[in-house]
Amino acid sequence: xxxxxRVLIAKPGLDGHDRGxxxxxxxxxxxxxxxxxxxxRQTPEQxxxxxxQEDVDTIGLSCLSGAHNHLFPEVTRLLKEKDATDIxxxxxxxxxxxxxxxLKEAGxxxxxxxxxxxxxAIEYIKENVKR
Amino acid sequence: MTTHxxxxxxxxxxxxxxxxxxxxxxxxSLLENQEPEGFHTLKxxxxxTGQAHIIGLTGPPGGGKSSLVDRMIxxxxxRGHEVAVVAVDPTSxxxxxxxxxxxxxxxxxxxxxxxxxxxxxxxxSLGGLARAVYATVQLLDAxxxxxxxxxxVGVGQSEVDIVQVADTVVVVSVPGLGDDVQVSKAGIMEIxxxxxxxxADLPGSQRVVVELQSMLDLGSHDVxxxxxxxTVATTGKGVSELITAIQEHLxxxxxxxxLTKQRLAREKEALLQRLTERIRCDITKQWSNKQGNQxxxxxxxxxxxxxxxxxxxxxxxxxVTTVDNQD
Numbered sequence: 001x002x003x004x005x006r007v008l009i010a011k012p013g014l015d016g017h018d019r020g021x022x023x024x025x026x027x028x029x030x031x032x033x034x035x036x037x038x039x040x041r042q043t044p045e046q047x048x049x050x051x052x053q054e055d056v057d058t059i060g061l062s063c064l065s066g067a068h069n070h071l072f073p074e075v076t077r078l079l080k081e082k083d084a085t086d087i088x089x090x091x092x093x094x095x096x097x098x099x100x101x102x103l104k105e106a107g108x109x110x111x112x113x114x115x116x117x118x119x120x121a122i123e124y125i126k127e128n129v130k131r
Numbered sequence: 132m133t134t135h136x137x138x139x140x141x142x143x144x145x146x147x148x149x150x151x152x153x154x155x156x157x158x159x160s161l162l163e164n165q166e167p168e169g170f171h172t173l174k175x176x177x178x179x180t181g182q183a184h185i186i187g188l189t190g191p192p193g194g195g196k197s198s199l200v201d202r203m204i205x206x207x208x209x210r211g212h213e214v215a216v217v218a219v220d221p222t223s224x225x226x227x228x229x230x231x232x233x234x235x236x237x238x239x240x241x242x243x244x245x246x247x248x249x250x251x252x253x254x255x256s257l258g259g260l261a262r263a264v265y266a267t268v269q270l271l272d273a274x275x276x277x278x279x280x281x282x283x284v285g286v287g288q289s290e291v292d293i294v295q296v297a298d299t300v301v302v303v304s305v306p307g308l309g310d311d312v313q314v315s316k317a318g319i320m321e322i323x324x325x326x327x328x329x330x331a332d333l334p335g336s337q338r339v340v341v342e343l344q345s346m347l348d349l350g351s352h353d354v355x356x357x358x359x360x361x362t363v364a365t366t367g368k369g370v371s372e373l374i375t376a377i378q379e380h381l382x383x384x385x386x387x388x389x390l391t392k393q394r395l396a397r398e399k400e401a402l403l404q405r406l407t408e409r410i411r412c413d414i415t416k417q418w419s420n421k422q423g424n425q426x427x428x429x430x431x432x433x434x435x436x437x438x439x440x441x442x443x444x445x446x447x448x449x450x451v452t453t454v455d456n457q458d
Contacts, residue, residue: 004227025230026230029230032228034250034252036250038235038241039238042238046241046242049242050241052153054156054234054248055153055156055160084153
């Protein structure tokens with residue numbers, strides 16, 4: 001049986017804008033994925049714990065508040081602590097070009113900036129999930 | 132290969148028993164994906180099951196089931212117990228995808244190590260649950276959660292699979308869904324051990340309570356008269372009473388010697404369902420060959436009829452090996 005890819009869509013930090021996250025969640029559903037949306041204002045601890053409990057293949061982080069440099073690497077650090085680095089982490093939102101290399105260095109596999117189509121993000125996840 | 136799988140599942144079982152949440156989550160995925168390794172793990176763990184109180188919640192979409200589960204977690208935690216939740220949402224029959232959104236209402240418990248929450252898509256099941264729920268509940272039971280809450284998808288009238296899983300079924304109603312004829316109908320109104328009228332701060336809730344009570348008064352209840360509890364999930368009002376009613380139900384079942392009997396009946400039914408599923412797979416596989424194709428062509432050309440075909444299928448299934456060799 002072909003198993004669906006499980007995704008956690010999360011909004012870390014103090015950021016109330018989830019239109020993008022919801023649009024992406026819906027597109028992923030239509031692409032045959034099981035999407036767990038955890039809602040607004042999550043701490044990195046809550047996100048990682050939920051990802052482990054839900055046994056997801058991917059975490060999609062969305063951040064429009066400018067705090068990505070702090071919040072995204074915190075998620076990957078906690079995943080390492082939980083021995084869960086096989087979970088693919090991607091991020092999206094208002095993220096300046098110059099921040100991307102550092103985020104990738106911290107273990108975020110890909111960053112999707114404004115203008116990315118949902119199809120691009122979905123294709124990337126399908127090709128890069130680690131198990 | 133089998134010994135390898137077996138060793139692996141012993142390791143899974145050990146990790147689950149040691150409280151390793153990552154292992155628990157992974158074995159649930161194995162069960163969801165119907166991997167043999169998952170069931171091997173359950174074979175090892177089965178003797179540990181039978182301790183948990185399994186509580187089902189069912190009711191219409193948007194009735195506040197997830198919010199109520201959130202408050203129930205709070206109440207159970209405040210009484211000093213650990214709790215696991217399985218929350219089911221519908222899988223798209225068109226794409227196989229799903230939005231699993233129950234967790235949003237309970238996410239404040241994510242960092243509480245005494246709470247485990249798992250979201251599940253129905254993946255084709257139509258009775259309000261996913262196929263893997265039964266086995267998942269057994270796994271959580273073996274992992275020694277004393278309370279397991281199972282939330283069904285939002286249901287209408289006839290999705291009653293939850294009775295095959297739970298010791299106590301809570302039917303959640305809300306005001307504004309219709310008159311007293313609706314509560315007299317067969318289906319989910321018959322399966323409640325406890326009725327919760329949620330959103331009880333809204334106008335019309337008292338009418339729902341009265342309608343439910345008069346519906347229940349007409350039924351014959353030998354050992355247990357289902358109570359009607361009013362709740363407001365957004366504030367937590369009535370949730371303590373709800374948990375108490377649920378606990379009382381289990382005590383009554385135990386005292387009447389019904390609990391073990393009902394659990395055994397459920398086990399038997401679940402086993403029959405798995406067996407049926409396997410046989411169905413066998414027959415499908417067996418008839419996806421040349422002989423099968425020929426039969427469908429004959430059916431299309433009306434050279435045969437579906438009832439004769441059924442008879443042939445049944446007989447050839449009984450002699451499985453001879454037909455299997457043909458392709």
